[in-house]
């Protein structure tokens with residue numbers, strides 16, 4: 001079950017569980033407002049970058065709902081009490097270069113102590129196959145929570161490959177933050193990562209992919225719009 005774009009009704013937020021993988025569509029008027037401007041072809045690169053940054057911070061609020069914490073004792077100016085702090089080891093944030101880099105500041109604004117790793121991936125325009133051209137991540141991710149940043153979940157090839165690599169290194173809890181997802185990509189994630197500890201948090205699940213593998217209605221090529229290469 002997913003909330004589709006355009007919305008058909010004032011449906012409640014979708015939070016679906018399929019064999020372990022969860023898809024969470026953040027249903028909030030501010031998210032919808034910013035996403036609409038992001039989609040608009042008239043939006044220029046500086047505005048696109050600013051909106052992507054703002055949207056990530058809103059998504060991150062939901063995506064970090066299960067971030068691990070430890071109880072700590074503190075003393076306020078009034079009395080002793082208990083609270084929580086983020087656990088060690090710290091979460092790892094992995095932006096998928098190129099377009100995912102535009103989501104990094106928005107994420108680390110909420111998680112300033114997170115470690116950051118990098119994956120450079122590109123999707124072949126003809127075959128739509130994803131390949132990795134850069135990998136700078138800790139070798140051992142045993143027991144780590146990881147947040148992957150990629151604005152577009154289209155066929156799912158990029159995110160499935162990225163998440164398989166993280167799980168192979170030992171990550172035991174992976175959350176992907178995407179600005180937009182296609183139903184085809186969500187279904188591929190659910191089938192190829194069935195049973196894996198994976199959550200997708202997105203601002204919307206759109207209608208479909210077109211013949212070129214682009215999300216419809218989508219927002220075009222996120223990397224090109226972010227970095228002005230159109």
Ligand SMILES: O=P(O)(O)OC[C@H]1O[C@H](OP(=O)(O)OP(=O)(O)O)[C@H](O)[C@@H]1O
Pocket residue numbers: 096097098099100121122123124128130150151152153154155156157158159185213221222223224
């Ligand atoms: O779900 P998929 O079908 O794999 O497509 C999604 C990927 O495509 C885009 O990257 P692109 O290859 O355009 O690289 P870029 O970020 O450098 O522009 C996007 O940023 C995702 O990483």
Ligand SMILES: O=c1cc[nH]c(=O)[nH]1
Pocket residue numbers: 152154213214215216218219220221222223
């Ligand atoms: O619609 C799409 C699909 C893949 N990558 C993008 O940037 N946009």
Ligand SMILES: [Mg+2]
Pocket residue numbers: 099221222223224
């Ligand atoms: Mg691109």
